Amino acid sequence: METATRQRVVVVGGGTSGWMTAAALAKLLPDRCDVHLIESEAIGIIGVGEATLPHIRAFNERLGIVEADFMATTRATFKLGIEFRDWGRIGDSYIHPFGTFGRGTGDVQFHHYYTRLLHAGIELPPIEAFSMACTLARTNRFAQPSTDARQIASTFGYAYQFDAVAFAPYLRRFAEALGARRSEGRIVDVGRDGGSGDVNAVVLEDGRRIEGDLFVDCSGFAALLIGKALGEPFQDWSRWLPADRAVALPCRTETAVTPFTSAVAMPSGWRWRIPLQHRTGNGYVFASGFVSEEAGADALTAVVEGTPLATPRVLKFTAGRRERAWAHNVVAIGLAGGFLEPLESTSLYLVQQAITALVELFPERRASSVDRDEFNRIVNMEYDRVRDFLILHYHATERDDSEFWNYVRTMPIPDSLAEKMELFRRRGRIVKYREGAFLDASWVSVYLGQRVMPAGYDPRAAGPSVDSLVAGMEQMQAEIRTAVGAMPDHRSYLAEYCPMPVAA
Secondary structure, three states: OOOOOOEEEEEEOOHHHHHHHHHHHHHHOOOOEEEEEEEOOOOOOOOOOOEOOOHHHHHHHHHOOOHHHHHHHOOOEEEOEEEEEOOOOOOOEEEEEOEOOOOOOOOOOHHHHHHHHHHOOOOOOOHHHHOHHHHHHHOOEOOOOOOOOOOHHHOEOOEEEOOHHHHHHHHHHHHHHOOOEEEEOOEEEEEEOOOOOOEEEEEEOOOOEEEOOEEEEOOHHHOHHHHHHOOOOEEEOOOOOOOOEEEEOOEOOOOOOOOOEEEEEEOOEEEEEEEOOOOEEEEEEEOOOOOOHHHHHHHHHHHOOOOEOOOOEEEEOOOEEEOOOEEOOEEEOHHHOEEOOHHHOOHHHHHHHHHHHHHHOOOOOOOOHHHHHHHHHHHHHHHHHHHHHHHHHHHOOOOOOOHHHHHHHHOOOOHHHHHHHHHHHHHOOOOOOOOOOOOHHHHHHHHHHOOOOOOOOOHHHHOOOHHHHHHHHHHHHHHHHHHHHOOOEHHHHHHHHOOOOOOO
């Protein structure tokens, strides 16, 4: 094995993905690399990805970020899950919780017992009544999960809803305190080695030439290195995820500061509602083949719940990913490597997973093809699994009220998703993953929430008597109601735990 040497890491592009990368490398590999980030204030950042998954907590903790300080600085609120309205049918509503249904223990999953009772003709409330996270969200309450695994209050997790524009400067201060350097400037040329084809330098508009050993492309949709310089192919997934526009519009918070994100289906896509401490983020994700940008902006403006704080801003994108996120000595992280619409708040999760894989496979001297292949396998697997989960939301619908919903309801889907859906329809079985963004409860919430009902269930669920199952479920609901009732409302908890600066 080669002796490890310090690597000159050049991060191209700032924003959230760039500074997450710089902060992680400076914190976790201080003896292995020198980090130099290049960004241009003239270019700006996308800055609308305000909702996250619970995995961001582990990332922050690994870096040593203090939660209350981070939340106050980014005007954050807590997030217990995602509410989906009008997806299966107009008028439907369900929550994808960050936590389990039932207690989440035992060899047989809770939804199999639930399904058995439904097949026995027992009238039951929606499955979210047996979720601590869903019940907290519906009652607008929050407190930290219990650390006692015996308590029902230990069966949920949480993420954050925060100001993405404030997160990057927060991480910049953190990274620079650890020794990361920053240069201001626009990149106008990319130097490559004539033999290996590796990138060896980037040239700025003022003539400065910045050399490096490893380059991380966080240049967003521009993909300056992985796309323009290396020409790495892009897989277009728009046939399955046709939404290619998003119009964003923040407004004053004039309704409840809910501890969850809302995704409300619209005639040609869906809109988000993300309440922060100082404002509410709104956006309409839509397919331009079914509605114009002007009509999309008007539709969003008509339904925002408070006074608009800006004019609508339209973003253009194509769903998909690079064939390889790591090619030569360039690693693409964030939008440069791929994009999946924010339906399940996966943008920062995909950034985080790529950073984690890079740290674990960081080159000792020159990048190994074995390490590159493993990195690409991990990143591609994450994108592909998230892609299937997003497609499920669209395809598992009974809506036929617009051309858009007719298209996604009847479109051919990837074989990998078709197999998953067939397994659930037959036996309520969820494809098992050892790791990944979405585990069993996530899939169950969407299947049942959008009326995909299994014809059968795990045969082991037939063991207990119907009466004992009904009694157990009633007791569980009572436990959840008692635990939730003892918790403060969300706004009060925020005011005590992480109030934003008065200047905000």
